[in-house]
Amino acid sequence: MNSIYGNAFLALIAANSSDCKDGFFQRSVLDEAPETDNTRYSFPYEEEPINSRAWALQEWELCPRRLVFASYRLIYTCEERLRPGFKRDPFTGRCRTQLAPEANPxxxxxxxxxxxxxxxxxxxxxLTALAGLAERFASLTEGNYGRYLAGLWEEDLLRQLLWRQWNTVDFRAPVASKRPETWRAPSWSWVSIDGPISCMPLAPEKCSPAILVSAEATPTSDVSPYGRIASGAITIRGPCVVSCASKGLRADLITDSTGWTKLRRGKKEFATVAFDTKEDGEVCDSPGKLHFLGILNATSKTWGLILITADDAKFRRVGVFFTDDNSAWLQEESVSIYTII
Structure with missing residues (x-):
């Protein structure tokens, strides 16, 4: 997809079509939008049906020029010029795609x-619908971020492991994350769940108390390292605290608007957590142990993964947490090695 869309002269994008069976030449309610140097017209392009389809993201990001058949007008965009009526990219402030030459994590x-x-x-x-973008990112960054591992990059892996589910993309209709019926990716990858996620932002001052010992994600095909995978595992050595729900560990009933909830042990706050799915959050009601593995120290907090025991002495991720650096949590930590699948 990277070579196809990236080398295309122009992409024709039927943004107002729900699927391939719909036409896109419907008569517009706006017959004419006069151009002036001082007037900008607002058209809700973000609400077009095409923006709900995963495959369409790389078509947009990889093509250098786009002719968009939107519901209210015809729009032309390219990497050099922005026509009136189309907003600038909210991330770069320019009409370029996200994958500009200065691409970074x-x-x-x-x-x-x-x-x-x-x-x-x-x-x-x-993974397949994102493969073209992953290939372009690797090319633009000249491979400086290492191997592509189930949607994450090896050289920035510890930070990227701290993604979390995001259940309030639209406050009017919160989206609950869930895991697919069949295995698709290891639990440490955001690809392992369906639903909106939020990535750990870059921190100006950070250090990692954890060490990445090994990381593997085996593609199903030797032709493309960016597509589907057959297996994946990472091994991390780092500080951890082991606690058990049966010994008074419980989660608050109320979760805040961004998906975080307080985890308490007795009357004391233990950590702030975000479980990957509703089912994962139910581990607080089970007799098993929760392993809190510290990954990153940033913004005066310790951030890490919540793990439970899986098969063959391995572990599975069920969420993320953070706690203040001066928390009593740190007084209980010990260093251990975890293999996460």
Whole structure:
């Protein structure tokens, strides 16, 4: 897809069509929008049907020029000039795509967040529909961020592991994340859930108390390292605290508007957590142990992963947490090695 869309001279985008069976030459309610140097017209392009489809994101981002058949008018955009009536990119402030030459991990996180709110006809295409963008990112960054591992980049992996579900993309209709019926990606990857996610932002001052020992994500095909994977695992050595729900660990009944909730042990606050799915949050009611693995120290907080025991002495991710650096949590930590699948 990268070579196809990236080398195209012009992409014709039927933005106002719900699927391939719909036409896109409907008569517009706006017959004419006169151009002036001082007037800008606002058209809700973000609400067009095409923006709900996951496959369409890379078509938009990879093409250098686009002729968009929107509901209210015809729009032309390119990397050099912005025609009246079309808003500038909210991230760069320019008419360029997200994948400009100055691409960095923040750029990738922004793309992933945009991609995660879109829908797929076939859930197994979660990585495939993003493969073109991953290939372009690797090219633009000259491979400086290492291998592509199930939607994350090796050289920035510890920070990128701290993604979390985001259940309030629209306050009027919160979206609950869920895991697919069949295995698609390891639990440490955002690809393992369906639903909106939020990526850990770049922190100006950060250090990692954890060490990445190994990381693997095996593609199903030797032809494309950016498509579907057959297996994946990471091994991390870092500080951890083990606690058990049966010993008084409980979550508040009320979750804030961004998906975080307080986890308490007795009357004391233990950590602020965000579980990946509703089912994952139910571990607080089970007798099993929760492993809190510290990953990153940033903004006067310790951020990390919440793990539970899986098969063969391995662990599975169920959420993320943060706690203040001066928390009593740190007094209980010990260093351990975890293999997460």
């Amino acid at each position: 923040h750029t990738w996180g922004t793309l992933v967040e945009k991609y995660s709110v879109r829908k797929l006809e076939n859930p197994d295409d979660k």
